[in-house]
Amino acid sequence: MKTVHGHIPRKRFGQNFLHDPGIVARILAAVDARPGQRLVEIGPGLGAITLPLLRACGRLEAVELDRDLIPRLVEQARGVGELVIHHGDVLDFDFAALAGSGEKLRLVGNLPYNISTPLLFHLLAQAHAIADMHFMLQKEVVERMAAGPGEEAYSRLSVMVQYRCRVQPLFLIRPGAFNPPPKVDSAFVRLLPHPRPPVAVADETRFAQVVQLAFGQRRKTLRNSLKGLLESSAIAACGIDPGARPQTLSLPQFAALANAIG
Numbered sequence: 001m002k003t004v005h006g007h008i009p010r011k012r013f014g015q016n017f018l019h020d021p022g023i024v025a026r027i028l029a030a031v032d033a034r035p036g037q038r039l040v041e042i043g044p045g046l047g048a049i050t051l052p053l054l055r056a057c058g059r060l061e062a063v064e065l066d067r068d069l070i071p072r073l074v075e076q077a078r079g080v081g082e083l084v085i086h087h088g089d090v091l092d093f094d095f096a097a098l099a100g101s102g103e104k105l106r107l108v109g110n111l112p113y114n115i116s117t118p119l120l121f122h123l124l125a126q127a128h129a130i131a132d133m134h135f136m137l138q139k140e141v142v143e144r145m146a147a148g149p150g151e152e153a154y155s156r157l158s159v160m161v162q163y164r165c166r167v168q169p170l171f172l173i174r175p176g177a178f179n180p181p182p183k184v185d186s187a188f189v190r191l192l193p194h195p196r197p198p199v200a201v202a203d204e205t206r207f208a209q210v211v212q213l214a215f216g217q218r219r220k221t222l223r224n225s226l227k228g229l230l231e232s233s234a235i236a237a238c239g240i241d242p243g244a245r246p247q248t249l250s251l252p253q254f255a256a257l258a259n260a261i262g
């Protein structure tokens, strides 16, 4: 197994380390970190973005699961700035508690692709504590986050992310920018949590349930996938064809369906 700076990359931790200085510079420019801001990096790894971020803002917190990487990060940060590392699984990390009643957090990360969907849902639930997010993800995941009704990539993730955030895909990255190279293309994306959701939803759990059920079987019509929750007549009363498929529905239409459940 090839090592990267003396470390054997762990596949189970989704370790693909960024080594292209041009991409690091583009990430830094997109994030535009300033002293005093509350930056938190997810998965600092060998420090490719950590150190430049620390130089830019003087203080940085990071969440890293791989214990073996922590001593070298601490060592690298010496004399550069204050690096606070939280050892643990980001899927259990309470960002809202970290933000407390202070300034909202700015999250940055070249994310472990193997947990990207659960991680995005974990973060969306805490979006009220987050100022913005800049993430490297698998290109297809960014396409799904940004897609609109009628597009091939439009999915549950599109609706749930867009309910919470404005999505700005920024640039693509080829596998060769990483060591080891992943099998997929990557994309860098900015997520800006809405101050208020763009549509009124009476019960967010219901909304999430409707979206999940509707996209659970994409080929099924709403009449079938929402059986038990909403009668055809109730779907039609929202101005939506019960014979429609989920890929054609807008965010306000999903909200209308959720709000129609008695």
Ligand code: SAM
Pocket: 013, 014, 015, 016, 017, 018, 019, 042, 043, 044, 045, 046, 047, 048, 049, 063, 064, 065, 066, 069, 088, 089, 090, 091, 109, 110, 111, 112, 113, 115
């Ligand atoms: N930021 C580094 C870079 O750009 O080179 C590393 C990126 S690598 C794709 C993902 C990083 O996330 C690794 O450092 C890995 O150990 C860490 N990681 C994986 N799963 C994690 C989890 N559940 N919680 C926190 N960190 C995790």
